[in-house]
Amino acid sequence: MTDETAVLSPSAVGPKRPAAEGGGRSGRDGRGQVWRSRRYRWDLRFSPYAFVAPFFLFFAAFGLFPLLYTGWAALHQVELTDPGSMTWVGLRNFTRLWDDEFFWNALRNTVTIGLLSTVPQLAIALGLAHLLNYRLRGSAFFRVAVLTPYATSVAAATLVFVLLFGRDYGMVNWALSALGFDAVDWQNGTFASQLAVSTIVIWRWTGYNALIYLAAMQAVPGELYESAALDGASRFQQFLHVTVPSLRPTIFFTCVVSTIGATQLFGEPLLFNGGAGATGGSDHQFQTLGLYLYEQGWVNLHLGRASAIAWAMFLILLLVAGAARLLRGRKDSR
Amino acid sequence: MRVRARARVRRTLVTTAAAVTTATLLLAGCAQDPDESPDQGAPATGTSGGAAQTTLTVGVFGAFGLQEAGLYDAYMAQNPGIRIEQTSIERNENYYPQLLTHLGTGSGLADIQAVEVNNIAEITATQADKLVDLAKAPGVDKAAYLPWKWAQGTAPAAKGGATVGLGTDIGPQGICYRKDLFEAAGLPSDRAAVGALWAGDWNKYLETGRTYKAKAGEGKAFVDSASGVMAAVTGSSAQRFYDDQGKVVYKTNPAVRGAFDLAATFATDGLSAKLQQFTPAWDQGFSNGNFATVSCPAWMLGYIQDKAGPAGKDKWDVAQAPKPSNWGGSFLVVPKAGKHAEEAAKLAAWLTAPAQQAKLFEKRGSFPSASAAYKLPSVSGAQHAYFGGAPIGEIFAKAAEGVPVTVVGPKDLVIAQNLADIGMLQVDQKGRSPQEGWEAAVKAIDNALDQ
Numbered sequence: 075m076t077d078e079t080a081v082l083s084p085s086a087v088g089p090k091r092p093a094a095e096g097g098g099r100s101g102r103d104g105r106g107q108v109w110r111s112r113r114y115r116w117d118l119r120f121s122p123y124a125f126v127a128p129f130f131l132f133f134a135a136f137g138l139f140p141l142l143y144t145g146w147a148a149l150h151q152v153e154l155t156d157p158g159s160m161t162w163v164g165l166r167n168f169t170r171l172w173d174d175e176f177f178w179n180a181l182r183n184t185v186t187i188g189l190l191s192t193v194p195q196l197a198i199a200l201g202l203a204h205l206l207n208y209r210l211r212g213s214a215f216f217r218v219a220v221l222t223p224y225a226t227s228v229a230a231a232t233l234v235f236v237l238l239f240g241r242d243y244g245m246v247n248w249a250l251s252a253l254g255f256d257a258v259d260w261q262n263g264t265f266a267s268q269l270a271v272s273t274i275v276i277w278r279w280t281g282y283n284a285l286i287y288l289a290a291m292q293a294v295p296g297e298l299y300e301s302a303a304l305d306g307a308s309r310f311q312q313f314l315h316v317t318v319p320s321l322r323p324t325i326f327f328t329c330v331v332s333t334i335g336a337t338q339l340f341g342e343p344l345l346f347n348g349g350a351g352a353t354g355g356s357d358h359q360f361q362t363l364g365l366y367l368y369e370q371g372w373v374n375l376h377l378g379r380a381s382a383i384a385w386a387m388f389l390i391l392l393l394v395a396g397a398a399r400l401l402r403g404r405k406d407s408r
Numbered sequence: 409m410r411v412r413a414r415a416r417v418r419r420t421l422v423t424t425a426a427a428v429t430t431a432t433l434l435l436a437g438c439a440q441d442p443d444e445s446p447d448q449g450a451p452a453t454g455t456s457g458g459a460a461q462t463t464l465t466v467g468v469f470g471a472f473g474l475q476e477a478g479l480y481d482a483y484m485a486q487n488p489g490i491r492i493e494q495t496s497i498e499r500n501e502n503y504y505p506q507l508l509t510h511l512g513t514g515s516g517l518a519d520i521q522a523v524e525v526n527n528i529a530e531i532t533a534t535q536a537d538k539l540v541d542l543a544k545a546p547g548v549d550k551a552a553y554l555p556w557k558w559a560q561g562t563a564p565a566a567k568g569g570a571t572v573g574l575g576t577d578i579g580p581q582g583i584c585y586r587k588d589l590f591e592a593a594g595l596p597s598d599r600a601a602v603g604a605l606w607a608g609d610w611n612k613y614l615e616t617g618r619t620y621k622a623k624a625g626e627g628k629a630f631v632d633s634a635s636g637v638m639a640a641v642t643g644s645s646a647q648r649f650y651d652d653q654g655k656v657v658y659k660t661n662p663a664v665r666g667a668f669d670l671a672a673t674f675a676t677d678g679l680s681a682k683l684q685q686f687t688p689a690w691d692q693g694f695s696n697g698n699f700a701t702v703s704c705p706a707w708m709l710g711y712i713q714d715k716a717g718p719a720g721k722d723k724w725d726v727a728q729a730p731k732p733s734n735w736g737g738s739f740l741v742v743p744k745a746g747k748h749a750e751e752a753a754k755l756a757a758w759l760t761a762p763a764q765q766a767k768l769f770e771k772r773g774s775f776p777s778a779s780a781a782y783k784l785p786s787v788s789g790a791q792h793a794y795f796g797g798a799p800i801g802e803i804f805a806k807a808a809e810g811v812p813v814t815v816v817g818p819k820d821l822v823i824a825q826n827l828a829d830i831g832m833l834q835v836d837q838k839g840r841s842p843q844e845g846w847e848a849a850v851k852a853i854d855n856a857l858d859q
Contacts, residue, residue, distance in 0.1 A: 151859055154505055155534040155818075157512045176855055236688055243692050261684075262837050348687030351825055356833035357848070372505045374822055374856040 141388075148381035155375055167382035177383065179358050180366040181390075187268050187343075187362060188336030191275035196328055199280050200321075203287035204313050217288070220281035228341035232274055236348055239270045264359040267346070271360050274342045279335070283328050290324035291317060326402065330395070337391055340364035363387050462748055463491045464755055467518030469503035472496065472738070473772035474576075479764055483755060490751065500524050511538050514745040519752035520759075525737040526821035528560050528573055533654075533818050536563035540742040541570035545753035548574065552762050552780035556813040561739050564654065573739030574760040577774035579705030580807035581640055581733045582726045583613070584712055587796070589700040589723075593623040599798060603728035610641050610670055610730045617679040620700060629681035629699040631674055634836040635828035636685055638671035640703035642824070643814075644733035649824070650817030656857065658823050659850060668827065668849075672835045672842035682836050684829075691715045697723070705735040706775035706804045713794045725796045728803060732810025737777060775804050782808075819857055826852045 148167050150160035171177045206216055223231065238245045239260035247257040260270045298316045307315065318325075339362045343354050352369035354361025361369070363383065371380030466474065472494075474480060480492040495518060497503040504527050510516040523531050531539070542548055543562075550558055553575055561573030583606075587597040595616070596602055606612035617630035624630075631637055642648050642664060649658040658664045674680045681699040683690045693699060694715035704712065704726065716724060740756045742749055758764060765776035766784045781787050782805040790801035817823075831849025834840040840848070 153859065154508050155512075155530060157509060174855070176852075233688075240689050240692070242689055242698075243696070259837070348684060348689070351829050353826075353829050353852070356830055356838060358830075358852075369856075372501070373825075375505070375508070376859055379859075 144381045144384050147377055148385050150378050152378045153375050154371070154377050157377060160378075163378070167378050168386065170379075171382060171386060176358060176361070176366060177363075177386075180354075180361050180363045183268065183354070183358075183360055184337060184339065184362045184364075187272055187275075187339060187360065188333070190268060190272035191279075191339075192329075192332040192336050194272075195276045195280050196283055196325070196332065198276070199283035199328070200287055200318075200325075202280065202284040203291055204317065206284065206288050207291045217285065220284050222281065223278045224282040226278065228278070229345055231278060232342050232345035235270070235274045235277075236346060239346075261346075261348075261355060262357075262359070264357070267355055267360045271339075271342050271346050274346070275336075275339065279332070283332070286328055287321060287324060290321050294320040326398075330398070333394060334391060337387060337394075338364050340368065344368070461491050462489055462751055463493060464520065464748055464752055465518040466492060466494045466520045466522075466755075467503075467507070468494060468496050468522040469500045469524070470496070470498060472522055473768055473774055474759060477768045477771035479759055479767065483758060490755070492755070500527075508535075511535050511743060511745075514538070514743075517743045517745055519742065519746040519748055520756050521741050521743060522576070523573055523739045523741055524821075525560065525578075525739070525816070526824065528739050529650075529816040529820060530818035531739075531741065532561065532563040532572055533567060536567045536570055536572050538744055539570070539572035540744055540749050540753050541568075541572060542574050542742060542753055542756060543571035545742075545757045547754060547757035547761065549761075549780075552778045554578070554777055554779045554808060554811070556734075556811055557737070557777040559813055560816050573741050574756055575777035576738045576740060576760055576765065577707070577736075577768065578777040578808060578811075579707055579734055579736030580775055580804045580811060581643065581703050581705045581729045581735055582800075582803050582807060583701055583729050584704040584709070584724055584726045584795070585701040586697060586723050587725050589624065589628065589697070590620075593620045593700075595620060595623075597725070599725050599727045599796075602725075606730040607728065608730060610637075610644075610667075613637075613730050614670065614673060614677075614679075617674060617701075618677065621677070621679055624700070627698070630679040630701060632681050632690060632693055632699045632702045633683045633685055633832075634671045634675040634680045635832040636703055637674050637680075638667050638828060638832055639735055639824070640729065640733050641667035641670060641731075643735045644729075644731040644812070645814075646812035647815050648817075649820055650815050652815060654817065656817065656819070656823075658827075658853070664827075665846070668831065668846055669842055671832060672845065675832075675836040676842065680836055684833060684837070694720070703729060703733075703735075706800065707736060707773060709792060709795060709800065710773050721794055722796055724794065726792070726798045726800065726803060729807060732807045732812075734808070734811045734814070769801075775808065777808075779805075779809065822856045823853055826856060 557575040645663040762781035835845035
């Protein structure tokens with residue numbers, strides 16, 4: 075079979091064929107060799123594409139198509155009771171978001187809960203990583219322990235937190251009253267409920283970020299610390315002037331990932347409502363964009379409106395990413 | 409109402425209650441099965457003719473109880489050619505959207521699908537053409553059902569008027585109350601006398617609450633939540649959120665606004681424990697006994713028993729509600745796209761026949777929607793040991809027969825949910841005025857109904 079294929083394109087091979095010492099056999103060998111080297115070149119060139127192809131096929135089917143279809147649905151009025159019939163409404167689903175106070179409320183909540191959770195979370199993670207970076211006895215244990223909350227399911231964690239933050243019999247209020255403070259209605263207060271939801275997020279993700287920071291810290295050359303120590307820098311000064319600058323790309327990465335996570339925040343606020351729907355509290359006080367999207371799509375069954383919210387979330391993320399890039403670019407060029 | 413699916417899951421516990429009290433009747437009930445097999449079992453086996461097995465699938469949400477009550481096994485024993493498989497999704501919130509998409513594409517459907525009462529109007533209005541008309545299915549007897557339940561499963565005349573849903577259970581309501589707390593407050597504790605306190609008028613229920621509060625003192629609430637009262641009061645009026653023509657009228661319907669304001673008075677007068685139903689705090693409220701009454705559909709008794717625990721035994725009792733009212737219930741529908749629609753219709757008819765509904769009540773506490781079942785001893789004689797041996801069969805049958813033919817609309821669930829979780833909760837838990845709560849609810853509902 076190799077022979078035949080080679081014969082099909084002899085012109086390219088012919089002249090370059092090394093001088094045959096005689097006989098068809100060696101000629102055959104030569105042809106085979108050329109074919110093999112060509113196949114090798116092709117292999118080098120195209121195999122990687124074949125290897126990554128499955129991912130892109132799956133991405134096209136389960137990532138790209140839903141993304142585009144959601145965009146298409148966002149331009150229609152379509153109900154989950156009859157997903158087949160779509161009425162073209164153009165950009166109406168998007169324009170109405172301007173006047174939708176529930177959307178802006180959800181966006182505001184998403185930003186405040188995002189800030190309330192991301193900032194402390196990354197700060198604590200950085201400090202935690204710094205501590206874990208010391209020579210510790212049983213460091214593996216602490217590293218695993220720090221990651222345990224991340225391995226817990228959102229549902230399980232949130233249900234426990236709901237009990238802890240209970241108004242009448244919650245442990246947090248019990249502790250507060252033991253310290254002489256008034257009990258807080260964690261469900262109903264706007265700030266209180268957002269803080270409570272943020273606490274769940276912080277609890278779950280701090281360890282994860284700490285391990286990422288720790289990995290990056292261990293890549294910082296020890297000489298930097300040695301010379302800093304020789305210059306008389308304290309541990310804290312070393313952290314501030316050696317660790318943090320070396321970690322800048324990692325910090326940027328965790329910021330990006332946390333921002334995406336915060337924008338899509340869904341499970342915690344949904345379950346924090348005690349399984350009583352996607353309203354995010356009686357005043358929508360902790361309804362995030364993800365929750366509002368779910369309410370429109372799967373409670374009110376308005377697929378078109380839900381799709382528009384999904385795309386709005388996507389566009390907001392792109393905007394944030396663009397802004398971050400601009401900021402970073404300016405910093406780098408300095 | 410949104411919590412119906414959750415409640416269902418917990419209704420498992422009803423089993424214990426019903427089983428304990430009706431253990432002897434249970435045996436009698438089982439013994440009945442062979443008696444009715446000749447008229448229904450025979451034709452079914454006849455059609456399958458002992459040939460290849462037909463597998464019927466049933467899709468339900470939560471712990472629906474059909475399987476747990478042994479109904480599938482009984483049917484398979486009578487019809488050797490039929491095998492029944494059940495798929496269950498825990499929560500109706502996840503089950504229902506999936507059912508809609510499956511109906512839309514005509515694939516992925518079970519031969520029989522369960523539908524919750526709050527979704528049934530949307531199903532009959534928008535999906536009737538995709539479902540089998542069960543009024544004509546063999547073994548279906550319209551006269552056996554409560555008229556209002558039958559009407560709910562029937563599509564509007566404009567949509568063909570087919571009865572696509574056969575009723576399974578319903579949720580007639582009583583008022584569950586704490587005998588010890590009533591006694592402490594100087595109120596009667598006998599269930600007949602308690603029922604007489606508020607018979608016929610929800611306002612008398614409010615008045616009793618005021619009397620209770622005056623004597624019970626601080627820290628003891630009369631009801632669990634204002635929204636619980638609202639659900640009970642709206643459940644007792646014939647017209648709620650839609651009118652006969654299918655127009656949304658909740659905003660102008662005095663029955664709805666009246667129920668809202670009455671329930672809000674419980675909150676503003678400090679009679680409510682300010683809880684949200686089916687949340688962990690509500691559950692704790694039962695075990696801590698910090699409210700004296702809760703309006704309870706039949707399916708909630710097991711839930712209360714579960715949450716109040718052994719310590720609450722002989723403290724709880726159940727009395728007649730001021731007016732007959734319904735909260736919850738389900739239907740079975742048969743999609744046309746199924747491979748065995750004919751056999752499935754037969755099975756759906758059998759599962760919802762009075763004898764089977766009575767068995768479901770015995771074993772699972774789901775109250776029958778087939779009024780013909782109320783005469784069966786397993787229903788009429790049922791007592792609930794945990795609730796002081798209350799004659800629950802009698803109490804709930806009386807309530808069920810008094811429930812008016814309620815007009816149901818496609819977005820009942822969304823409207824009820826926003827009235828409770830936005831409007832009433834703001835009044836109850838955030839201390840807003842009833843007017844503010846109402847306006848917030850209207851705003852949320854308008855946004856939800858706007859396509």
